[in-house]
Amino acid sequence: MTQRPSPDVISEYKEFVAWDAPTRWFHWINALAVLALIATGLVILNDDALGLSAGGKILLKSIHASFGYVMAINLLWRFIWAFYGDRYTGWRGILPGGSGYLTSLRAYVLSFLSGEPQQFVGHNPLARIGISVLFLLLLIQLTTGLVIAGTDLFWPPFGHWFAQWVAAPGVDPTSVQPGASDLIDKASYQAMRAFRAPFVQVHEFAFYALAVVITLHIIAVVLTELHEGGSITSAMFTGRKILTRKPPDAP
Numbered sequence: 001m002t003q004r005p006s007p008d009v010i011s012e013y014k015e016f017v018a019w020d021a022p023t024r025w026f027h028w029i030n031a032l033a034v035l036a037l038i039a040t041g042l043v044i045l046n047d048d049a050l051g052l053s054a055g056g057k058i059l060l061k062s063i064h065a066s067f068g069y070v071m072a073i074n075l076l077w078r079f080i081w082a083f084y085g086d087r088y089t090g091w092r093g094i095l096p097g098g099s100g101y102l103t104s105l106r107a108y109v110l111s112f113l114s115g116e117p118q119q120f121v122g123h124n125p126l127a128r129i130g131i132s133v134l135f136l137l138l139l140i141q142l143t144t145g146l147v148i149a150g151t152d153l154f155w156p157p158f159g160h161w162f163a164q165w166v167a168a169p170g171v172d173p174t175s176v177q178p179g180a181s182d183l184i185d186k187a188s189y190q191a192m193r194a195f196r197a198p199f200v201q202v203h204e205f206a207f208y209a210l211a212v213v214i215t216l217h218i219i220a221v222v223l224t225e226l227h228e229g230g231s232i233t234s235a236m237f238t239g240r241k242i243l244t245r246k247p248p249d250a251p
């Protein structure tokens, strides 16, 4: 008995434009910056065990925070671009929710389990949850990181405010440097460190959460590529996906 092809199967491969250039640039700049932040963050976590000097620790935090600015500017730019992006790169293609979202999530999961997964031009409904969690964790790292860069290095945008807080009476806050104990008021410095502590805790916790979510992200990409094809990894370079089934989110 001959099997009739499913009506959703396109007889030829078809190419779809998925990711615009700003989204692709964002993705790879973010991936490289986060990799550098994880590597330098891991050294900061183990700085005492590695026997780093006080000066070495400040240099290390400066390198880490410099990568942090790259990541922060890139991420904020992506959030702005999501207001201008199309159906795949804008907020409606990223955030889970909106009319019919739960139905499409159910349909996608069922199709995945059946062994004939639906192919999406943009993010599939499950991926939208993953990408949103990633964005949220990156936003938490960005916010807490900028506060700690202010408390530890007196760097913008909050550094000037912290320098004013801890400067000893009569000392110009702009001259306060990390490690310059003669320029600071000890009691104010202790109060500032107490204020800083929860931000460092959240920064560290979000780091572990990010490590888990980034691993899941990579596993999901590999599984999708293996089960659904669609050249989804090269699509982040070329912008184009090659699909064999009719995508539910095609224009």
Ligand code: HEM
Pocket (backbone or CB within 6 Å): 034, 037, 038, 040, 041, 042, 044, 045, 061, 064, 065, 066, 067, 068, 069, 071, 072, 138, 141, 142, 143, 144, 145, 146, 148, 149, 152, 200, 203, 204, 207, 210
């Ligand atoms: C994906 C993004 C990021 C990751 C994975 C990350 C990771 C880490 C880790 C693991 C630590 C050590 C925490 C600890 O000692 O308890 C750390 C510390 C630090 N991070 Fe980040 N970070 C990120 C983003 C940022 C950003 C955007 C900035 C600021 C521009 C920043 C500034 C700092 C500073 C100043 C410290 C030193 C805090 C300390 O002395 O413990 N980070 N980061």
